[in-house]
Amino acid sequence: MRLNDINKGVHKNRKRLRIGRGPGSGHGKTSGRGHKGQGQLAGWSAPSIFEGGRSPIIRRVPKRGFNNRHGKIVKSINVSDLESAFEAGTDVTPELLRTSGVAKGIWHELKILGDGEISKSLSVSAHRFSKQAREKILAAGGSVSEVPGPAALVKGQKKVRNTEQSASP
Numbered sequence: 001m002r003l004n005d006i007n008k009g010v011h012k013n014r015k016r017l018r019i020g021r022g023p024g025s026g027h028g029k030t031s032g033r034g035h036k037g038q039g040q041l042a043g044w045s046a047p048s049i050f051e052g053g054r055s056p057i058i059r060r061v062p063k064r065g066f067n068n069r070h071g072k073i074v075k076s077i078n079v080s081d082l083e084s085a086f087e088a089g090t091d092v093t094p095e096l097l098r099t100s101g102v103a104k105g106i107w108h109e110l111k112i113l114g115d116g117e118i119s120k121s122l123s124v125s126a127h128r129f130s131k132q133a134r135e136k137i138l139a140a141g142g143s144v145s146e147v148p149g150p151a152a153l154v155k156g157q158k159k160v161r162n163t164e165q166s167a168s169p
Contacts, residue, residue, distance in 0.1 A: 080116020
């Protein structure tokens, strides 16, 4: 090993570039921004989706489908997930699944599916059950109960207001 073999790391003591400080720096006058055009302005940067003026891909690709404003997001959980997450004799509710992190994300209703095996006796409450899941939970000595989902508003029906909160003192 010699002194010229010692590597202190790439640019360990490199000084920062002083932009706009004369022609000798190599980054003087226009400070590396070129001449004219909106790119020379301070603080300017193109939007991340800007494609240089051509018709953007968002507008080239046709519209497809629709977003259902009133659609319910149904979260699916397998019985194998219940087996690994809970002890025998636990009352498994949608709230417990949400707080324990088994059912993550945003969802309105919970459906239990029958993938995997379950040997623990659990009391499971959910909005929906598949036929296999219901059979497997009951065969393991557990119980199944369906809870109602968010109430759907019938067309033409008015929303019921809580009179206790709206009444003035």
